[in-house]
Amino acid sequence: MAVIRGSSGDWEVVIGLEVHAQVISKAKLFSGAATDFGAEPNTQVSPIDAAFPGMLPVINRYCVEQAVKTGLGINAEINLVSVFDRKNYFYADLPAGYQISQYTRPIVGKGKIRLDLADGSTRDIGITRLHLEQDAGKSLHDQHATLTYVDLNRAGVALMEIVSEPDLRSAEEAGAYLRKLRSILRYLGTCDGNMEEGSLRCDCNVSVRRPGAPLGTRCEIKNVNSIRYVMQAIEHEARRQVELLEEGGAVEQETRLFDAGKGITRPMRSKEHAHDYRYFPDPDLLPLRLDANWVEALKRSLPELPDAKKARFIEQYRLSPDDAGVLVAEQASADYFEAVARGRDAKLAANWVMVELYGALNRLGLGIEGSPVSAAGLGELVDLVIDGTVSGRLAKEVFAAMIETGKGAAFLVEERGLKQVTDSGAIESAIAAVLAAQGDKVAEYRAGKEKLFGFFVGQVMKATQGKANPALLNELLRKKLAG
Amino acid sequence: MSALTQLTIAEARAGLRGRQFSARELAEAHIAAVAAARPLNAFLAETPERALAMADAADQRLQRGEARAMEGIPLAIKDLFCTEGVLTTAGSRILDGFKPPYESTVTAKLWAAGAVMLGKANMDEFAMGSSNVTCAHGAVENPWRRRGDNRPLVPGGSSGGSAAAVAARAAIAATGTDTGGSIRQPASFCGIVGMKPTYGRCSRWGIVAFASSLDQAGPMTRSVRDAAIMLGAMAGHDPKDSTSAPVPVPDFEAALTGDIRGLxxxxxxxxRLDGMPAEIEALWQRGIDWVKAAGAEPVEISLPMTKYALPAYYIIAPAEASSNLARYDGVRFGLRVPGGSLDEMYENTRAAGFGAEVRRRVLIGTYVLSAGYYDAYYLKAQQVRTLVARDFGAAFQRCDVLLTPTAPSAAFAIGEKQDDPIAMYLNDVFTVPVNLAGLPGISVPAGLAADGLPLGLQVIGRAFDEATVLRVAEIIETAAGFTAKPAFLAGGG
Structure with a gap:
């Protein structure tokens, strides 16, 4: 638990997050219109999304399934009866003048998410609820000097609002929570977690208090769009509140915005819009009733999720919790690792994936899906290392060439003549040549300067362009030097 | 003037199939009648060309022997129904010039059954009213007059244009919508049949919403049989309306057996309200005697929550309306009055676009949903609604249908009750509970008041039991032998 040291003592930060996750679905929540990102403005809009007179919403069954899957993935209660409400407010990009959301009876109730902390320990963060709601459209203020343009492509797209308990105690924990949530959503295929495209957005509720004291007054920081910004916003906001309190001031409950350029939070301007949303049940929609058997069937169909996979990796592959945690963060990485590890030394496989592969992908700015080397390709290389065809050192060279050319490991070893020399005759003649050229060093060694052994190894390796099998080389060299 | 405008749907159906006249002749007679009815202000838009084109298509079908249930029947369509490419304003300035790019499910079903569109019928703005005085484009006149009194009377509302058009023989039938009595009360005031089906029986898709949990479309006709025929063409489950009921549509006309023995x-x-005119009381008693004479058994029952129904309705309906009408903001369609800021544009547009009654209800609705008032008003009203529905449920343990007056008075003069919204709201006292409970109800013309104005009786049934409601209604219709005609007949006498 992180503590802020103020001039008057320690303060504890209390954080709760509200995440808006865009549901992966080809069609919107209530209209059947398409949801493709980046389409021309107002091309993915049905009369229902534009709230034309007499238009009625019909719930998209697939979006409900996605929400239930997500609920199951965060170990939450699924409410077999939930209700859609109207949240009323006027804005140009909210066509109906209300957003269809869920207020008193959400589709998913209490759940929890397990955080993997830096020290290797874990901590469970409570989930208050998850509900389904529509997204609004987008107001474009930069298209015209005096007019605002409205793009309704996003209007009506399904969102899951996932609300955490105020269980988080630091910016780092908030970051870990978001990473874990995003990982679960991606495993489930219910949200792509892409924060740049806005498919995952976060509101942060932040307050500070003396350790153990009752909760302080909170501020809500709206619509932060990257994990880094969430952490920065929380850091800044917590310090701002501590400073305010230590100066004898009081925190005012308000909505704030994060200014990423300056790294600070500031109050939202339009205070006159203190909304009374006048929630009431949407009379166009009947209560949503789920069949318990259908929910059970969904539960059985869930993929193995990060926590379970991590435990299995530790157990099955004898990986450290840290390594297992890294490998399971993304389903594709975990799958990749398992494909490499299958039938091979798992630790060696993990090492190759986490060090060489991740290093190369990082340099190239690629995700695992875009890797130029397939899992089978890397497996082939690992096999060559294990059976001694190529040395560990030269294997790295081979791997770099694989990344660069996309060619296979065996082919490259052959093409570039990187095959390990295991022929004792060839190594012996290289040793003989080196020892002959370094007569005085041989004498020094024989006189007791044994650390010169490494020097001879280096020279022989150099003479064989690094291809000599190191174990064989050591053995033969020791024999020769012994005279 | 033509005898063709005197026909009921059933009679026109027989005439068309028997080649006594063509759908085109029937349409032409009604197009002329619609024009002749202009003094009533019953239509907001006339669509004669479309009517003729639809009639010609109907004639081809008739010739091929492929006539459908409503083949060639000319209808007036309440302006609350979105009609593709045809002006649809819900009687409001805020929808000035709005031509929907889609057709409501109910009208689409009517056209698919062969019906012919004469035009769009005037109505209280956004269906909020019981008099058709709140129309943005001028009041509708009832074709009836009090005996010896030439003052124009209201047709009732909100489906007043529909009722006036059907009563004046400008349309054989019309669509209406009923949120708190908007089909049945104008039917009673204009001496025609008006049926509100069970909530969920007809799709609301494409009908401009007033109060979504109460709105329901239904037929307005000159006979109970016509109501049965037309409802059959309008009804049915619609996957585009989540509140539409996935239940089969029976053959309503076949339910008109004339036999109500044992019901x-x-x-x-x-x-039995204090101060209700004695002649309405007497008419009600006659209705009881008629069904008894037909072999049914009247039973006294109690609906103890009745007195709370109207106040609950006037909380729930405005609450939903305040939200439903938020989309009329000047941004995407209809009227826009510019302003210096977005909020100013909203204010200017909505102030200019909405009439006084709509503004009143939007304000009431906004108020009852506000933080701090929600529990006391909206939530309480919803509880009352549940109790009202329970009353009916208990009543239907003891009886098969209910028989009541439709409205506590006959039509009143334009201008009367205008300055007293509460008196105006009382028009709906017998009809509103039916909407709150989501039940089917029908108004049948049953007699004339002393001043010569029509009065209706209401039959209320169990949910989705329109068949029994229609059967009992037909008995009353037959016994009442209502043949009186209004003073103004656009289609000639």
């Missing part, structure tokens, strides 16, 4: 007819004693 129990509930008579709710809470509907």
């Amino acid at each position: 129990k007819i509930g008579v709710p004693h809470e509907y």
Whole structure:
């Protein structure tokens, strides 16, 4: 638990997050219109999304399934009866003048998410609820000097609002929570977690208090769009509140915005819009009733999720919790690792994936899906290392060439003549040549300067362009030097 | 003037199939009648060309022997129904010039059954009213007059244009919508049949919403049989409306057996209001005697929550309306009055676009949903609604249908009750509980008041039991032998 040291003592930060996750679905929540990102403005809009007179919403069954899957993935209660409400407010990009959301009876109730902390320990963060709601459209203020343009492509797209308990105690924990949530959503295929495209957005509720004291007054920081910004916003906001309190001031409950350029939070301007949303049940929609058997069937169909996979990796592959945690963060990485590890030394496989592969992908700015080397390709290389065809050192060279050319490991070893020399005759003649050229060093060694052994190894390796099998080389060299 | 405008749907159907006249002749007679009815201000848009094109298509079908249920029948369509490419304003300035790019499910079903569109019928703005005085484009006149009194009367509302058009023989039938009595009360005021089906029986898709949990489309006709025929063409499950009921549509016309022997007819004693005109009381008693004579058994029943129904309705309906009408903001369609800021544009547009009654209800609705008032008003009203529905449920343990007056008075003069919204709201006292409970109800013309104005009786049934409601209604229709005609007949006498 992180503590802020103020001039008057320690303060504890209390954080709760509200995440808006865009549901992966080809069609919107209530209209059947398409949801493709980046389409021309107002091309993915049905009369229902534009709230034309007499238009009625019909719930998209697939979006409900996605929400239930997500609920199951965060170990939450699924409410077999939930209700859609109207949240009323006027804005140009909210066509109906209300957003269809869920207020008193959400589709998913209490759940929890397990955080993997830096020290290797874990901590469970409570989930208050998850509900389904529509997204609004987008107001474009930069298209015209005096007019605002409205793009309704996003209007009506399904969102899951996932609300955490105020269980988080630091910016780092908030970051870990978001990473874990995003990982679960991606495993489930219910949200792509892409924060740049806005498919995952976060509101942060932040307050500070003396350790153990009752909760302080909170501020809500709206619509932060990257994990880094969430952490920065929380850091800044917590310090701002501590400073305010230590100066004898009081925190005012308000909505704030994060200014990423300056790294600070500031109050939202339009205070006159203190909304009374006048929630009431949407009379166009009947209560949503789920069949318990259908929910059970969904539960059985869930993929193995990060926590379970991590435990299995530790157990099955004898990986450290840290390594297992890294490998399971993304389903594709975990799958990749398992494909490499299958039938091979798992630790060696993990090492190759986490060090060489991740290093190369990082340099190239690629995700695992875009890797130029397939899992089978890397497996082939690992096999060559294990059976001694190529040395560990030269294997790295081979791997770099694989990344660069996309060619296979065996082919490259052959093409570039990187095959390990295991022929004792060839190594012996290289040793003989080196020892002959370094007569005085041989004498020094024989006189007791044994650390010169490494020097001879280096020279022989150099003479064989690094291809000599190191174990064989050591053995033969020791024999020769012994005279 | 033509005898063709005197026909009921059933009669026109027989005439068309028997080649006594063509759908085109029938349409032409009604197009002329619609024009002749202009003094009533019953239509907001006339669509004669479309009517003729539809009639010609109907004639081809008739020739091929492929006539459908409503083949060639000319209808007036309440302006609350979105009609593709045809002006649809809900009687409001805020929808000035709005031509929907889609057709409501109910009208689409009517066209698919062969019906012919004469035009769009005037109505109270956004269906909020019981008089058709709140129309943005001028009041509708009732074709009836009091005996010896030439003052124009209201047709009732909100489906007043529809009722006036059907009563004046400008349309054989019309669509209406009923949120708190908007089909049945104008039917009663204009001497025609008006049926509100069970909530969920007809799709609301494409009908401009007033109060979504109460709105329901239904037929307005000159006979009970016509109501049965037309409802059959309008009804049915629609996957585009989540509140539409996935239940089969029976053959309503086949339910008109003329036999109600053994049925129990509930008579709710809470509907005997203080100060209700004696002639309405007397008419009600006649209705009871008629069903008894036909072999049914009247039973006195109690609906104790009745007195709370109207106040609850006037909380729930405005609450939903305040939200439903938020989309009329000047941004995407209809009227826009510019302003210096977005909020100013909203204010200017909505102030200019909405009439006084709509503004009143939007304000009431906004108020009852506000933080701090929600529990006391909206939530309480919803509880009352549940209790009202329970009352009916208990009543239907003891009887098969209920028989009541439709409205506590006959049509009143334009201008009367205008300055007293509460008196105006009382028009709906017998009809509103039916909407709150989501039940089917029909108004049948049953007699004339002393001043010569029509009065209706209402039959209320169990949910999705329109068949029994229609059967009992037909008995009353036959017994009443209502043949009186209004003073103004656009289609000639």
